[in-house]
Amino acid sequence: GQQxxxxxxxxxIQEGEDVSMNCTSSSIFNTWLWYKQDPGExxxxxxxxxxxxxxxSNGRLTAQFGITRKxxxxxxSASIPSDVGIYFCAGLYAGGTSYGKLTFGQxxxxxxxx
Amino acid sequence: xxGVTQTPRYLIKTRGQQVTLSCSPISGHRSxxxxxxxxxxxxxxxFEYFSETQRNKGNFPGRFSGRQFSNSRSEMNVSxxxxxxxxxxxxASRVGTGTYEQYFGPGTRLTVT
Numbered sequence: 001g002q003q004x005x006x007x008x009x010x011x012x013i014q015e016g017e018d019v020s021m022n023c024t025s026s027s028i029f030n031t032w033l034w035y036k037q038d039p040g041e042x043x044x045x046x047x048x049x050x051x052x053x054x055x056x057s058n059g060r061l062t063a064q065f066g067i068t069r070k071x072x073x074x075x076x077s078a079s080i081p082s083d084v085g086i087y088f089c090a091g092l093y094a095g096g097t098s099y100g101k102l103t104f105g106q107x108x109x110x111x112x113x114x
Numbered sequence: 115x116x117g118v119t120q121t122p123r124y125l126i127k128t129r130g131q132q133v134t135l136s137c138s139p140i141s142g143h144r145s146x147x148x149x150x151x152x153x154x155x156x157x158x159x160x161f162e163y164f165s166e167t168q169r170n171k172g173n174f175p176g177r178f179s180g181r182q183f184s185n186s187r188s189e190m191n192v193s194x195x196x197x198x199x200x201x202x203x204x205x206a207s208r209v210g211t212g213t214y215e216q217y218f219g220p221g222t223r224l225t226v227t
Binding site: 031033035040041042043044045048050088090092100101102103104105106107 | 118156157162164170172214215216218220
C-alpha cells in the first residue's frame with residue numbers, strides 16, 4: 001500500500017527560527033494537504049496543494065507540491081510559541097476508488113522555545 | 115459556518131461491548147470520512163460515505179461499520195470491543211465533489227478497559 005515518510009520526527013527550535021519539514025511517498029499523489037494538530041483536538045487544515053510544482057502560502061506557512069508528485073514540503077518562517085504542535089502531511093490519489101481516503105505521514109512534533 | 119461536531123467527546127467502554135459514535139459535518143458537505151488515530155499506527159483511514167453510500171473502506175475488521183443519513187450526518191459503530199480499539203476516532207467532512215480538502219472534528223476519545 002501507499003507509504004508516506006515524514007521527516008523530521010521532531011524539532012526543537014528557538015522562537016524566530018524558520019522550520020522545514022517534508023514528506024515523501026512511494027506512490028504518486030495528486031493532492032497534498034498539510035495539517036496541524038494540538039493535543040486533544042482534531043487536525044486543522046493549513047494548506048492544500050493540487051498541482052505538481054505548486055507553491056502556496058498561508059501567512060508564515062509555505063508549502064510546495066513536488067514536481068515528481070511524490071513529495072511535499074512545508075516551511076514555517078519566524079516561528080512563534082503558538083506554532084507548537086504536531087504537523088501532518090496527507091496525500092490523496094483522486095482516482096479509481098480512492099475517493100476521500102487520505103494517507104497520512106507519521107507527523108512532525110514541533111517545540112518552540114521562547 | 116459551524117465546524118464538524120462529534121459526540122460524545124469521551125467514552126469508556128468494557129471489552130466485548132459495542133459503541134456508536136456520531137458525526138455532524140459542516141453544513142453543505144456531503145462526504146464524511148472516519149479515521150482512527152493511535153500512537154503506534156498514527157492516522158488510519160476507516161471509511162468514507164457520500165450521499166448515504168460507502169465509497170471506500172480501509173483495512174479494518176468487519177467489527178467496524180458505519181452509515182450516513184440523508185442529512186449527511188454519520189455514525190460509526192464498533193462491535194465486540196477489544197483493548198486495541200482504544201483510540202481517538204476522527205471524523206472529517208468535505209464538500210464531496212471537485213475538492214479534496216477535508217475538515218476534521220475534535221474527535222471522540224474511546225478507552226476500552
